[in-house]
Amino acid sequence: MNKKEIVNPLYKYKKLIFIFFIILLLVFTIMSNSEDIQDGFEKMKLIPWGTTIALFGLLVLYIIADTYILKASIDDSILKFSNTFTINMAGSFFSAITPLYIGSYPSRVFYLYKEGIPIDKILSGLTIKGLSYQIVLTFIAIMAFFTTSVVEKSGWQVAFYIGIIFNICLGTFLVLISSSKKFNSYVIRVVQKLSKRFEFFKKREAELMTSINNYYEQTRRMYYDYKYTLKVFAASFIKQIIYYAMPIVIFSGLGMPVQDIWFDIIATAAVIQIMVSVIPTPGGMGTTEYIFIILYGILYSSFATNGEIEAGMLIYRFVTHYSIIIIGLIVTLYLQTKKPKKKV
Numbered sequence: 001m002n003k004k005e006i007v008n009p010l011y012k013y014k015k016l017i018f019i020f021f022i023i024l025l026l027v028f029t030i031m032s033n034s035e036d037i038q039d040g041f042e043k044m045k046l047i048p049w050g051t052t053i054a055l056f057g058l059l060v061l062y063i064i065a066d067t068y069i070l071k072a073s074i075d076d077s078i079l080k081f082s083n084t085f086t087i088n089m090a091g092s093f094f095s096a097i098t099p100l101y102i103g104s105y106p107s108r109v110f111y112l113y114k115e116g117i118p119i120d121k122i123l124s125g126l127t128i129k130g131l132s133y134q135i136v137l138t139f140i141a142i143m144a145f146f147t148t149s150v151v152e153k154s155g156w157q158v159a160f161y162i163g164i165i166f167n168i169c170l171g172t173f174l175v176l177i178s179s180s181k182k183f184n185s186y187v188i189r190v191v192q193k194l195s196k197r198f199e200f201f202k203k204r205e206a207e208l209m210t211s212i213n214n215y216y217e218q219t220r221r222m223y224y225d226y227k228y229t230l231k232v233f234a235a236s237f238i239k240q241i242i243y244y245a246m247p248i249v250i251f252s253g254l255g256m257p258v259q260d261i262w263f264d265i266i267a268t269a270a271v272i273q274i275m276v277s278v279i280p281t282p283g284g285m286g287t288t289e290y291i292f293i294i295l296y297g298i299l300y301s302s303f304a305t306n307g308e309i310e311a312g313m314l315i316y317r318f319v320t321h322y323s324i325i326i327i328g329l330i331v332t333l334y335l336q337t338k339k340p341k342k343k344v
Helices: 014-032 035-044 049-074 081-097 104-114 119-145 150-154 157-179 181-197 199-203 205-218 226-253 262-276 287-299 308-337
Strands: none
Touching (some): 014 035, 014 081, 035 308, 049 081, 049 119, 049 226, 049 308, 081 104, 081 308, 104 119, 119 157, 119 205, 119 262, 150 157, 150 262, 150 287, 157 181, 157 205, 181 205, 226 308, 287 308
């Protein structure tokens, strides 16, 4: 990646931002016409302040963990924690409003480069951050599948298998091209052959080969600096566990039993995330809400009354998705006005 390819994400994704608001309006319109969702809004009012404070605390811990992962991955003395926080939240904003989270990587590249971080260090750090997330996400989801029967009872096995196969294949592919120079070279040869037969690959041949080769070069540190690798992967694991633990606090605040099924609650959250990871809507909007209601509805089939699962979903999505968008938007607007240390 060179300087010419580093584009302000507000300009780069302006059309996708517009599409995001259209989808957001559509999702809210559909939900507002549902009686169960309306009951859910009423049940939300019964949440005690203690639960609200606990959820806010988990959100803060989640953001701190994610910020630490970025700081540890880049590992540059220029990048202070406050700077890392703003850049990471801006990246989270673009990740949440773009299909399949495609805005995450380019937006962080832009703001890190603007902060004065060398481009090679940016690409290396973000590559390792993304790879650690992919591996941790897939590992926890596989463990969750074997420890809860919710997926089997829901009849959504196919959706889970698609999500898990996609993520396993993607994770395995990324590990192989980052760890094996032989496999990396083989993939480049495949791209060259495909470019001779398909116009899509022909137009992007140079770009794809450069990206694949750079992936190998940019992840070298991960395979010899074990202390560095452990920090990034451990923080990624902790971040995901915080994310998956939020429904426990939510359902407890709604007066629903959690003590005997807390592990199933965490496992279900992990299953939901892997299932919606292949959904092309921004942040899995629409699908995440629907799957949440189905799977937790099964888990709480003997306990839940009208609107309780829906209330849980509304709180969960606000804390884990929409609050990130709100904070990220504020931070993004701030970064747009901040004088760059390096011209972009």
